Amino acid sequence: MSDDSSGFRQDPVGALRAWWTDAERADRLVYTAIAAVVVLLTVGVAIGSIGIRYVAGLLVLVAMYSLLTTGLNVQWGYAGLINFSVIAFWGIGAYTAMLVSSANSPLELGWHPAAAIPLAIVAGTVVAVFIGIPTLRLREDYLAIASLGLAEVVRLILLNERQWTAGSQGISGIPVPLSWLPFGTRTAVLLIGAVLLLAVYLFVRRIHRSPWGRVQRTVRADEDLAEALGKDSYRLKMQAFVIGSVVMTLSGVLYVFYAQFLGPADLLPLETFYVWVALILGGTGSDKGALLGGAVIVLIREGTRFLSGTAAFDLLQTGLEVVGILTHINTASLRLFAVGVLIVLVIRYRPEGLLPPREELIWPDAKRRAEVSGDRSAHGDAPGAVAEPVPETGSDDEGEEK
Amino acid sequence: MVAQLIVNGIVYSSIIVLASIGLSLVYSIGNFANFAHGDTMAVGAFVALASAPLVQAIVPGVTIAGFPLWFFGALLVGMAAAAVVAVVTEYVVYRPLDSSAIGLLITSIGVALAYRALLLMQFGPGQQSYPVSRGGRIPWVESALGVSVTARDVVIVFSSIVLVASLHAMLQYTTLGRKMRAMADNAELARVSGIRTGEVIIAMWVIGAALAGAGGVFLGLDTIIRPRMGFELLLLIFAAVILGGIGSVYGAMLGGFAIGMAHELTPAIPFIGTEYNAAVAFLVMIAILLVRPNGILGGDAT
């Protein structure tokens, strides 16, 4: 899809039109579906059948999850790192914010909540480097286990070192930045979420469509090859790991502004896998896909909660009780089941996700400027659309057939 | 005091070893990291529990050294159930999938969540125990060695030894065992030399899951039964397999022993509370991996 940020500024309508025509049919379907959902929600709020506060809360959650999937996308989507410690970094961000700013924090620092962001970035970086050093040289499945284990270690520390973290009791109450604005605290949180998400999105888009993004994708596809071409794969993986982890910590900061309470029980390993489903469903390696994934996860959460509140569900429960199977079905177990089945189905039937990555990872300004043969080459055709018919496999006359 | 910890370690290790073998089999024959293995243990534990009333009715109320016979019946039911579930999953989920090892890994996470959800829906989230008396310590052991050993401990360790020995015999002396080892070494070669790989894979699931189920029952016997039990142990099982070296079932046994001991010996380490048991065992794994990235007995991964 042509991606022309300066083109957009000069001619927004034209750029949008070009974007739509360039989009794959499957993508267009997804975009239409998204638009439909947005319209439905807006109408629902306008006519009063859906509370605006409820929607605002949902949007904050979408921002939070989208930040998590975006962070994971940098690690897994760009660089191929299997990281099962997503929730640990979320927790680091959340606890950093709470510990420095909350009035009830055991550390009793009482700093301004805006300090939470840079501090969370620092904390995330330090822990990521610490975890990365022993694990990034391991093969991918070892990294998976190591990250899972280290997440558990983080959780245990947060749980047991009561004098620093208040342990299982948790910490409540944190002032929200920008709450002096006339719209109230909730709107302030929403605003912060939107700004964080936008800033992160623009950041990752820039680093993705660049030589850096390209070399990361090479490391992901074939580390030996990347090394043979002179690329320091360890250093590159560390960069992706740290950046992704830092983005995840920001998600945690956002969360505490929203939820106003935090405890070690919030660091469910399950949440890590929700983020994984979200990313795979949205589109591994795709920045837009990561955002979509975040929205879909919130949809699933709310969907299962909604479902278990319906009369149909009550009927199901009664029926099951009569038969004597699955008598303990509830929101939590239903959600768990839905996510499990979803993972299996997505990997089986659409492993590339809803919005798979389509663009070449070439610096946009260079693509525009380069004088290369053929109109299409200059526009940067998507890998999904082949420029010319590729000669049959086994044929050797590449030079002669065109 | 340390002697008691060692005894605890032996009991706990038995559980880990049983689980590690199954995971290692899937790693070397199926070639992927099966994250549903922990929850397979839970399946075994719960089905054994659910079958208790039925088994008790059928099996004579005899006790072996103070331990009820019906329990072994329930154990077998649990193992069988785990095996059946694993085979069904193989046919429904894994076989139709044409995916990389990483794709299978992620799929197995979905499977794990589905198992756990079904257990939750069927049995609820609470803790449960087997209706076996929490028997007292065996007196003569206590006076002779100064450590407390219960009937449960003996059952766990003894049964594990029997199961592991049977597995060893099967691997070394039967045709199936030879086929499994061949496939573990080199699947392509095995297929080309005529080994029906489909059969071997089913055997892998049956044996691996049955042993996991047994491990789950023993874990439930040793500690408690609840839907999260398997996932909590998953980390340690993986640590054991990785430590022992991927692709080596015997390495997995060694690793299982090492991890289990490390876990129970944590109280012997000053300054670290028992809440950090899992963390210690895990950090032991990381430390060893730094020195020997292929594990203790691991060669190149097959």
Place this chain on the structure above:
Amino acid sequence: MSTGHAYDGADVEKPNPVLRVDGLRKSFGGLVATDDVTLEVERGSITGMIGPNGAGKSTLFNLISGFYEPDAGTVSVRESGPDDDRAGDGDDPEAGWHDVTGMKPHRVARNGLVRTFQTPRRLEGMTVREAMMVGQTDQIGESILPLFTDRSAVTANETETLERAHDLLERFEIDHLASAPATELSGGQLKLVEMARALMVDPEIILLDEPVAGVNPTLARKLSRFIRELNADGQTFLIIEHDMSFIMDLADPIIVLDQGRVLLESDPETVRTDERVIEAYLGGNA
């Protein structure tokens, strides 16, 4: 440039070597894969390496390129001097040598030694030209900071890389595939891309690992032609190959490896008729 001497372990001088391997040794478990190998590759040559299966050719390649760490011995690469011919002209005959022994592959590559792989790697999710552009060394945009602080430099660098990629693809007569997904290419086309990409690195020496394995004769001839053309421009090659007609036709000198040792290094005709070589192929280990 033929040496004409058999290797007896004695150093045979080459006037301007670009790669030097000295006493290289590697064992796996009890098996000695590389047994005290010493050799030199002359700059500007197409040097071939042959030997029966299990002779240790791939192991040697992996040792040289940094994918294996040797138990003993050294590997050195010499950078080309300003006149692109010989470093440290006259003053110091040993100038310009970089010891790359035991370095990680990426550092060996950055010292000017690039290798290809026997099975061409299909790069998931990339177009051919993206796959090419990765080969370029010292890309400013591969670091994150300049992407924000020095965008014009990144643009200039990337534009040049993109144009260079297209030029090389054109030279290999596959520029029409520039925007095609790398995964859709045939094996033969991938081999061409691999070679083209090696050039993007602008290396001192290219190690080709069985470039025509499983390739039909027409493509093999084409590859041979490209190698010769590039060599005429000054590119040095070290090629492992099993295909005798391909390598005899193209390379001179040819090093023969057997059981981890250098058996002989000489011109194709001498190698072809040497008794020891014939015996090595027909003997126990073929």
